Amino acid sequence: MKKIVNVGIIGFGTVGSGVAKILLSKGKLLEQRSGISLCIKKICDKDFRRKRPVNVPKSLLTKNINDILNDRSIDIVVELMGGIHPAKEVVANAIANGKHVVTANKALLANHGREIFDAAHKKNVFIGFEASVGGGIPIIKALREGLIANKVNAIYGIVNGTSNFVLTRMMDDDLSFSQALRLAQDKGLAERNPRLDIEGIDSAHKLAILALLGFGVNAKPKNIYTEGIKNIDLADIQYGKKWGYALKLLAIAKLVGGKLELRVHPTFIPSRHILANVTGEDNAIFIKGDLIGEALLFGKGAGSFPAASAVISDLVDISRNVDEFSRKVKAEKVYFSGNVKGIEKIENLNTRYYCRLLAIDKPGVLAKISSVFAKKEISIANAYQIERKRGQAVPIVLMTHEAREGSIRRAMEEINKLSFIAKKTVCIRIER
């Protein structure tokens, strides 16, 4: 006996048409594998004139969202509109109407995840959001189910494919940032307005969702320290590479002394680190747990089919709990408050730093710089003056031992004021 579950899709764009295509073409396979027949009841969008890569019977299409929200036969609403409004209201409405919800909307969940999860729990409906982080990578499932016995100590990785593509092209092909970005745009990997990706905002959204799941911390994106890649200079990537480091935009959530570090920024990692070999548009996320040690999940972080793969996995999981006769299965809480004592200030971060100074080449320069660092109790691991051009500005690259971010910032302020410093110093954090 097969179970029929009715689905309404709201938003018929890249991911929505991928979901429709798979449900229509792979329905038999899914039914064989899960015993569930996922039936598209309605698809809603503002505009159906644009050509989609899937042929859908006209009778399924509607421009009226209420055709889905008020259809009592629809069990699960798939929200793929993106953006916060009106997606938030649509999801709230679906939940209020007792419908399960699957969404890929990271901006929505990053900003309003907790209230949505709470509302769903109260209404005893399930929320699936595998596609909101890491595209087709089953990272949400791993965190919620596969690693359920673990106390999570850290979650970190590459969660934005566009930035990773740009940094990879800079590192491998010696392109400038703007050249690499243009290439990404030509390939359709970056939007015309690439702000969300290159300024780290998209990564911060995903980190907020992971922080809620892994640590029970309701960190809105605005509370996450976020630095993008748009000011990255090719020279720094090249120097780093020379000394065995790769530059990656990392999203990091790490428990330190009971508080949660939450930060998104360009980071140097050793070139033998697994994340260093995560290139192009790929994503990869590490989870550190008390039982498993370190685990990593890697894959395509975006794209129609990877995201649709995640949406359908959610649909099947939820359908297993949809009972036509009763609703016996209790929808579980999505997140659990841990004992985290709040979000740590970025000033209290302790890590190593790469600094590139541009200084007039004259005797005593390094001594002066070193003394500023020493005063702030920052110890220098190594320093290189790249070339000699007496009387002219030359780059000096140095790496510190572990130091406090606050100290580094104050040291930089002082150093940037020194008469022989020709340009604002570049600082990049290093992780092991």
Place this chain on the structure above:
Amino acid sequence: MKKIVNVGIIGFGTVGSGVAKILLSKGKLLEQRSGISLCIKKICDKDFRRKRPVNVPKSLLTKNINDILNDRSIDIVVELMGGIHPAKEVVANAIANGKHVVTANKALLANHGREIFDAAHKKNVFIGFEASVGGGIPIIKALREGLIANKVNAIYGIVNGTSNFVLTRMMDDDLSFSQALRLAQDKGLAERNPRLDIEGIDSAHKLAILALLGFGVNAKPKNIYTEGIKNIDLADIQYGKKWGYALKLLAIAKLVGGKLELRVHPTFIPSRHILANVTGEDNAIFIKGDLIGEALLFGKGAGSFPAASAVISDLVDISRNVDEFSRKVKAEKVYFSGNVKGIEKIENLNTRYYCRLLAIDKPGVLAKISSVFAKKEISIANAYQIERKRGQAVPIVLMTHEAREGSIRRAMEEINKLSFIAKKTVCIRIER
């Protein structure tokens, strides 16, 4: 209202004591996260004199397996005895008694997986076996649930931590095979009798399980081409490294022309390949699916707590379906037969090869070798004679373009018979 699920553990060794320790110490956490109270009803072993890293009330211990199998209050049997007999009979008995089963037993599932899964499906009980492949890595869950919408095209990776540790130490520290193996034994990473690990048998077991899940192919280990690492010479690792390759013991399941390649063997991969950075005892498994492209899961492949983490994830998943009043939830089929037209013969493999010949250094040697390759339609991509010692045996290393394994084998037979060849030629497959 919390749900109480009773568990019987059979086998109180490394993993069994890890499971008991976590259930006793993290019961509250698991209950908070899942709403389920996992209660150890009995623990069975032959011998309780050995000291375990967990204190268990004496009343829970039994030497009589029937105290678990016949206890009607026990919902889930955790089989952690290892080995095929009597584990097979124990599992069959548990299923026959209507109990769900969680097992970490890869040898058992590799050899009798299909019949066990079929028996369980018929009895409508669940089988959890996350810990049987990849330790704490949620690879089974990813394959069965997270990627349910995907047609799987390939599964490959490093699934034996012991061999990977040995190869890593050879590559990084220039140790010989026997030195590296001794180190692994000293660290408790290899058994006194390391046969299962270093001969690739353990990897073949895991590959058989993955092949059944991913492709519906019931490949017993004896049908899997298996080559271990015990004959690997440090020289080959060093030559490979010089030309940008890392040597890994890979387990590979790959659909090619409708047939399934199934093979375990030492493999050169480019040093920028993600698997090249999977070092030490770590495991990592790639899954290629039609929707997600390539995904990878990485983590600790063995150890008490990683394996116990997987066992507990299975316990929670199954418990969600344990209903105290009725058994409404239908246990799903574990595997699905695809359209695979059988297992491909190793002779039909097409890949690139690394060959190291030991040949007397005299004019015409390379010409003769090349002509043997040419006759078998194998084209040589590059060849190096490492040193010159006129009249003495010197190594010649060459790499082929893609060639058929059968041709390579026949070429090797001919070459090894040549008068100037001093030793049997070494051949190692290369994957990209």
